[in-house]
Every structure is written in structure tokens, then in C-alpha cells.
Amino acid sequence: MTLPPSAATPLLELQGISKTFGSVQAVRDLSLSVEEGEFVTVVGPSGCGKSTLFNMVAGLDEPDPGGILRFKGRGCHAHELLGRVSFMPQRDLLLPWRNVVDNAILANEIEGANRAEARAKALRMLPEFGLTGFEKQYPHQLSGGMRQRVALMRTFLFERDLMLLDEPFGALDALTRTLMQRWLLDVWQRHRRTILFITHDVDEAIFLGDRVLVMSARPGHVKHARRVDLPRPRAAELVTSPEFTALKREILEAIEEESMKSFVASNGAVAA
Amino acid sequence: MNRGALRGALGVALLLILWEGLARGLALPSYTLPSVSEILLSAWTTRQALLTAAWFTLAEALAGYAIGCVVGIGIALLLSLLPPVRRGVMPVMMAINSVPVAAWSPLLLLWLGVGMASKIAAVALAVGFTVFLSALAGLDRVDRRAADLMRSFGAGPLSILWRLRLPTALPLIAAGMRVSTVRSLIVAIVTEMLGAYGGLGWIIYQAVVQIDFVAVWSAILVASALSLAFFGLVGVIERRVIFWRSS
Ligand SMILES: Nc1ncnc2c1ncn2[C@@H]1O[C@H](COP(=O)(O)OP(=O)(O)OP(=O)(O)O)[C@@H](O)[C@H]1O
Numbered sequence: 001m002t003l004p005p006s007a008a009t010p011l012l013e014l015q016g017i018s019k020t021f022g023s024v025q026a027v028r029d030l031s032l033s034v035e036e037g038e039f040v041t042v043v044g045p046s047g048c049g050k051s052t053l054f055n056m057v058a059g060l061d062e063p064d065p066g067g068i069l070r071f072k073g074r075g076c077h078a079h080e081l082l083g084r085v086s087f088m089p090q091r092d093l094l095l096p097w098r099n100v101v102d103n104a105i106l107a108n109e110i111e112g113a114n115r116a117e118a119r120a121k122a123l124r125m126l127p128e129f130g131l132t133g134f135e136k137q138y139p140h141q142l143s144g145g146m147r148q149r150v151a152l153m154r155t156f157l158f159e160r161d162l163m164l165l166d167e168p169f170g171a172l173d174a175l176t177r178t179l180m181q182r183w184l185l186d187v188w189q190r191h192r193r194t195i196l197f198i199t200h201d202v203d204e205a206i207f208l209g210d211r212v213l214v215m216s217a218r219p220g221h222v223k224h225a226r227r228v229d230l231p232r233p234r235a236a237e238l239v240t241s242p243e244f245t246a247l248k249r250e251i252l253e254a255i256e257e258e259s260m261k262s263f264v265a266s267n268g269a270v271a272a
Numbered sequence: 273m274n275r276g277a278l279r280g281a282l283g284v285a286l287l288l289i290l291w292e293g294l295a296r297g298l299a300l301p302s303y304t305l306p307s308v309s310e311i312l313l314s315a316w317t318t319r320q321a322l323l324t325a326a327w328f329t330l331a332e333a334l335a336g337y338a339i340g341c342v343v344g345i346g347i348a349l350l351l352s353l354l355p356p357v358r359r360g361v362m363p364v365m366m367a368i369n370s371v372p373v374a375a376w377s378p379l380l381l382l383w384l385g386v387g388m389a390s391k392i393a394a395v396a397l398a399v400g401f402t403v404f405l406s407a408l409a410g411l412d413r414v415d416r417r418a419a420d421l422m423r424s425f426g427a428g429p430l431s432i433l434w435r436l437r438l439p440t441a442l443p444l445i446a447a448g449m450r451v452s453t454v455r456s457l458i459v460a461i462v463t464e465m466l467g468a469y470g471g472l473g474w475i476i477y478q479a480v481v482q483i484d485f486v487a488v489w490s491a492i493l494v495a496s497a498l499s500l501a502f503f504g505l506v507g508v509i510e511r512r513v514i515f516w517r518s519s
């Protein structure tokens with residue numbers, strides 16, 4: 001499962017990307033690259049521009065002029081990525097008038113796929129996502145964890161080379177969360193997608209990722225990139241191993257420094 | 273819901289009893305306020321004419337209502353897809369909408385004649401504007417993040433309109449359609465009073481001319497029964513269609 005050293009061109013490459021909203025610079029001079037099949041996790045203090053980064057890679061927001069954005073080796077504008085990456089936003093955004101299956105096939109329907117076929121495919125995927133028997137339920141009838149799995153299923157069914165997951169487990173309790181992490185690794189290993197994954201949780205970032213990117217306080221850029229050389233498949237006990245703990249200490253230090261900066265900055269702003 | 277209906281029915285019954293008692297106790301002349309029993313009796317003896325008139329008015333109101341809803345929602349969809357056109361058209365729309373029904377009804381009679389067409393047009397205008405404005409407000413209520421998600425799936429404006437904005441707007445559209453039920457009957461009746469070959473408004477007008485106040489009241493009774501039934505029916509359909517809001 002180890003990755004081939006950068007022989008092929010990376011799937012996604014950003015160089016010197018910035019994004020300004022009015023007077024707020026959310027992202028400054030951000031560079032990163034993601035190899036095909038890689039699972040990259042992104043951690044960073046709140047408000048450092050992680051979601052902004054995703055919005056640009058999903059094609060929803062155009063970065064400030066000057067940076068370079070390459071997808072599959074070709075330079076492109078952000079909007080050209082619309083419909084080409086599989087994006088899961090921070091909130092599940094399920095449509096309340098659609099049941100589980102119809103929410104899951106939303107992207108396929110938009111693509112113009114045959115609805116009956118898409119439904120059949122979604123029905124076959126239900127057990128894998130722990131949703132057996134819930135196909136006819138509506139979002140308001142589901143628990144938070146289930147809603148999140150429906151949103152994940154929607155993202156998986158939209159079969160694109162790159163998946164962007166923005167804190168998919170952020171709202172879940174600790175137990176459900178570890179179960180979902182193991183489950184996601186399992187699904188990822190079987191479907192072989194490239195994943196860029198935002199989280200607040202350092203354990204989660206290390207447990208899941210081939211690489212962990214630590215972002216700086218706002219304006220965000222990649223401050224520290226750390227390869228995670230832990231063997232796969234990863235078992236739950238891994239979290240208590242010395243290698244894991246050492247990695248965690250290193251990454252926590254980097255984050256804490258940045259969190260302090262943004263904390264002081266925001267407190268300063270409040271005091272001023 | 274059931275308790276609400278029960279309480280409503282109780283309220284109406286109390287009012288009717290009070291009315292009956294007042295009219296009899298004070299021995300009011302029927303041109304001031306006839307008693308409820310008098311009205312019911314008159315309505316029963318003239319039921320043939322009342323039913324024909326009610327059917328006539330209902331047909332006008334329903335036709336105008338249907339046209340108004342379709343055109344109102346249609347224009348709202350169109351304008352929400354074309355923001356520049358919308359900015360140009362809205363002031364004109366608001367200007368037309370600010371003219372009261374009573375003012376354009378005579379014009380419609382002059383243009384379309386005394387038959388059903390003028391009533392249908394008046395109702396369609398009144399209903400159309402109400403539904404149009406509520407639909408437009410509903411279509412604007414879209415969740416930007418949900419729209420962004422759909423764009424990331426490659427959805428165009430039409431697809432987002434159909435799959436997200438229209439369903440999001442449905443509760444407001446339905447509310448507009450519900451208040452329009454009562455309005456459609458009022459406008460049909462008022463326009464009939466200005467000139468018609470039949471209908472409840474025409475009966476009321478005739479009865480006023482003949483100073484037959486009991487007949488006026490029995491026509492009003494039938495009209496409000498019709499309004500209530502129409503309002504209730506649309507309310508029931510609304511709760512069925514917009515199921516995701518009620519639980
Ligand atoms: N559309 C926008 N308009 C104006 N400012 C914005 C917009 N989007 C993001 N920002 C600002 O950019 C900064 C970064 O926001 P972003 O949502 O990317 O942070 P984040 O790292 O995802 O935070 P969190 O971890 O809390 O989700 C914030 O200060 C935010 O206020």
C-alpha cells in the first residue's frame with residue numbers, strides 16, 4: 001500500500017494560491033500536491049482557511065490571480081473543476097424532501113444518469129454504509145451519524161478521481177467517530193480513491209492519512225507536511241503505539257503554535 | 273389539528289347562538305340583522321337558485337385561480353432565472369399590483385364583457401400576483417451552501433432551480449396559494465356585483481336592489497361556506513405535498 005515515489009504527475013497541485021474576501025485574506029501563498037491514490041489529511045486552527053481551500057479545489061471559488069492550479073497535470077481555472085471532483089461540505093446538506101436513496105443519487109441524477117440504475121446501485125451500497133433498511137427514510141428521521149453516512153454515500157456514488165471531505169465526522173460522538181474512521185479506511189482501500197480530508201482531530205489525521213498537512217493560522221498555508229509511515233491496514237491499537245505517539249507530539253506542537261497565534265490574534269481583535 | 277378544528281367549530285356555534293339570541297331578544301328588523309334561523313330557512317327555500325349561482329361563481333373562481341397560480345409561479349420561475357430581466361420588470365409588476373381590485377374590475381368588464389371571462393380575468397390577476405410574490409420570495413430563500421454543493425456536482429441553473437430552489441420555495445408558494453383561495457371567491461363575487469348574468473355576487477346585487485336583506489344574508493352564507501371549503505381543501509393538499517415540514 002505504500003505509494004510510488006513521485007514518478008507520475010500528481011493528481012492535484014497548487015502553487016502560490018491565495019484567496020481574499022474583501023479585507024480578509026483567508027489563504028496566502030498556499031502550495032500542496034496530492035498523488036493519485038493518496039489519502040492526505042489537513043489539520044489547522046479554526047478559521048485558517050481549510051474550507052476556503054476546498055471551495056477552490058471544488059471549483060466553487062476562484063483563487064486570487066497569480067497562483068497555479070493543476071489537475072491531472074494540466075493547469076486550469078478553478079471553475080473548470082466543477083463536476084470533476086467529489087465534494088462533501090462541512091454540513092451534510094441532505095435535501096429534506098428526498099429519502100435516503102434519492103439523496104444518495106443526487107449527483108448521479110444531476111449528471112443525467114438513469115435514475116432506476118442509480119437507485120439500484122445505491123441500494124446495493126446500503127449495507128456497506130450501514131444503512132440497510134433505511135432506504136425509504138427521510139433525513140429528519142435519521143440520527144446525525146446516519147445523515148453523515150448518507151452524505152458520504154452521495155460523495156462516493158459521484159465517482160471522481162479526487163474526493164474532498166470537509167470534517168465528515170466532526171459532529172459525531174467519540175465512539176461513532178472511531179468506528180466511522182475504521183470503516184472509511186476499509187471503504188477507501190476497496191474503492192481506491194484519492195482523498196483530501198479536513199479534520200480538527202490530530203489522532204484522526206494520523207490514523208487515516210498517508211500524509212498530514214498542518215496549516216498555519218490565517219492567512220492559511222501549509223506550514224508542515226508530515227509523511228505517516230505506519231503500515232496499512234491500520235488497526236485500532238495503532239493509536240497507542242510509540243510511533244503514533246511520537247508523530248502526534250510532533251504534529252500537535254506545530255498546531256499548537258499556530259492555534260496560539262490565531263487565538264492571540266482574535267483576542268487582540270476583540271480587545272481592540 | 274383536530275383540536276384546532278374542534279375549537280373553531282365551537283367558536284362558530286357560539287357566535288351563531290349569540291347572533292340568534294340577539295336578533296330575537298332585541299326583535300331587530302330583518303334589514304338590520306335577520307336571525308340565523310330566518311337566513312337558513314330562506315337559504316333552504318331558495319336553494320335551487322343559490323346552488324346554481326354558487327356553481328357559477330365557483331367555476332369562475334376556480335378557473336381564475338388555476339390560471340393565476342400557473343402564470344404566477346411560471347413568471348416567478350422565469351424571472352428568478354433571469355436576474356437582469358427581473359430588475360427591469362419588477363417595478364412595473366409592483367405598480368400594477370398596487371392598483372386595487374375594485375379599480376381594475378370595471379375596466380375588465382368593459383374589455384371582456386359582462387360574462388364569465390371578466391370574472392376569471394379579475395380572479396387570475398388577484399391570485400396571480402399573490403402567488404407570484406410568494407413564489408419569488410420562496411425561490412430567493414435558497415440555501416447557498418446547498419446550491420454550491422449542487423454546482424460542485426456540475427449542476428446548471430435550471431437543474432438547481434428544479435431540484436433545489438423550487439422544492440425550497442414550495443412552503444411559501446403553498447402559503448400564497450392558501451390565502452388566495454378566499455381572495456379568489458371575494459374577487460369573483462365583487463366583480464359579479466358590478467355586472468353579470470349570474471353568480472352569488474349577482475344574487476346579492478339583485479337582493480339589495482329589491483331590499484331583500486334575508487336573501488343577501490343567505491347568499492353571503494353560501495359564499496363563506498364555499499370559501500371555507502376551498503381554503504380547507506387546499507390546506508389538506510398542502511400538508512400532504514409538503515410532508516417534510518409537518519414532522
Ligand atoms: N465567502 C466568504 N466571504 C467572506 N469571508 C469568508 C468567506 N469564506 C470564508 N471567509 C473567511 O475566511 C476565513 C477562513 O474561513 P474557512 O471557512 O476557510 O475556515 P476553516 O479553516 O474551514 O474553519 P473551520 O475549521 O472553523 O471550519 C474566515 O475568517 C472566514 O471568515
Ligand SMILES: [Mg+2]
Nearest residue numbers: 050051052090
Ligand atoms: Mg471549515
